[in-house]
Amino acid sequence: MxxxxxxxxxxxxxxxxxxxxxxxxxxxxxxxxxxxxxxxxxxxxxxxxxxxxxxxxxxxxxxxxxxxxxxxxxxxxxxxxELAAHVGLRAGRVRLAAFPSALGTLVPEAAVRLAHDHPGLDLRLAEAEPPEALRMLRAGDVDVAVVFQYGQAGVPHGGPDVDGLRITPLLDEPSLLVTPGGSPSGSLRDHAESRWIAGCDRCRAHLLDLCSGSGFEPRISFTTDDYVAVQAMVAAGLGVAVLPRLALSAHRHPGVQVSEIPASTRRVFAATYGEPPDPPATAALLAALADG
Structure with a gap:
């Protein structure tokens, strides 16, 4: 052994x-x-x-x-x-990994609910994009991973395809076209000749799919995972972008305007790993996230 x-x-x-x-x-x-x-x-x-x-x-x-x-x-x-929490040696601990815009919106709200309902519970947070968050989850570095997956509006939740992963759907959010303020935002096709600002690998792939569906390939001039920087560049006239609603909820630059892109949605999930039932601390965190 x-x-x-x-x-x-x-x-x-x-x-x-x-x-x-x-x-x-x-x-x-x-x-x-x-x-x-x-x-x-x-x-x-x-x-x-x-x-x-x-x-x-x-x-x-x-x-x-x-x-x-x-x-x-x-x-x-x-x-x-978890055993220590059960036998009363000390308060429970639960660890969460989430992508940046969730950490700026969903997670703080869930943390407030968790602290109110379970004041002795120790919540630990880590920032990670979905692939890294799921790796941390499988390795036992975190107990819950908040991740996203792009899809089409109205399609039932399927969730990321990972062996042993269990999914709690949290929300569907639309994709938004982000353009400089003061002029009509138009449609994706109206910006076929514009410069574009892309994000993470998954977000970039989503942008390419959307533009392909509108009949053009975007001219990507800048790439950054920072949604605050994306909006600042759009406001400065350096390009246009597609962002999920959570990114605009976490931070909204006064110099941009947004319009919803039809039939485009990002699904947000809370993922746990292993066989049910979840430990009490993990179940409490999942409940707090789902109540948002």
């Missing part, structure tokens, strides 16, 4: 790139780290590290085991926290 301490050592080596740095991070001696690594290689029958210049790096087997170690250790930490 794999030893948890040795898995923790392997994960530290993976993160730091050397035995010395791993020992410093874990507050172990260097010989102790080397011993645990040797024992882990003996237990698994696989070479887990190899020399790389002045440091070391993981082999393919080492990388595979380190990925599993991250999941295992994350689950152990979550189980310890």
């Amino acid at each position: 794999l030893d948890v301490v040795r898995l923790r050592v392997l994960l530290a080596i993976s993160k730091t790139g050397s035995v010395t740095a791993a020992a410093r991070e874990l507050n172990y001696t260097q010989p102790s780290v080397s011993h645990h690594l040797s024992r882990l290689e003996a237990e698994t029958g696989a070479k887990l590290v190899q020399r790389a210049g002045r440091g070391i790096r993981l082999t393919e087997a080492g990388r595979l085991l380190a990925e599993r170690a991250a999941e295992i250790l994350g689950r152990i930490e979550s189980a310890s926290a």
Whole structure:
């Protein structure tokens, strides 16, 4: 059976790139780290590290085991926290990862409801786009991930296709055409010759799909994930953009105007991982998010 301490050592080596740095991070001696690594290689029958210049790096087997170690250790930490809450050793803790515009709108509102209904619950927040948020969820680094998926209005919720993922729908929000203030916003097709400002990979793909459906390919001149910067650039006349409603709810530049794009929607979900039922702290957070 794999030893948890040795898995923790392997994960530290993976993160730091050397035995010395791993020992410093874990507050172990260097010989102790080397011993645990040797024992882990003996237990698994696989070479887990190899020399790389002045440091070391993981082999393919080492990388595979380190990925599993991250999941295992994350689950152990979550189980310890929830068990402690159940037996009354300390208040519960729940961890949430969400994309920026959700952190500026949905999440603070849910946090207020959670604090009112469960004043002893410790809520931890992290900013992450959906792919990273789901990776954190699978690794046990967070308990809930707020993510989004683009689709068409009126289509039933399906949710991201990830094994073991359970989905709580939160809202559908329209996509908005954002143009400089003081002139007619027009339609997407009216801006076929305009410069465009694109966002994250998923948002950029959505923009390309929308423009393709309107019969043109957008001339993308700027790319930024920062919806505040996007609006500032639009207000300055540097281009036009498509943003979801949450981005405008979190921040609205006075120098832009918006118009809703027909039949275009972004679905927002709260995702959890693993078999039901959810731990009490996770269930409380999901309820607070869904009540928004």
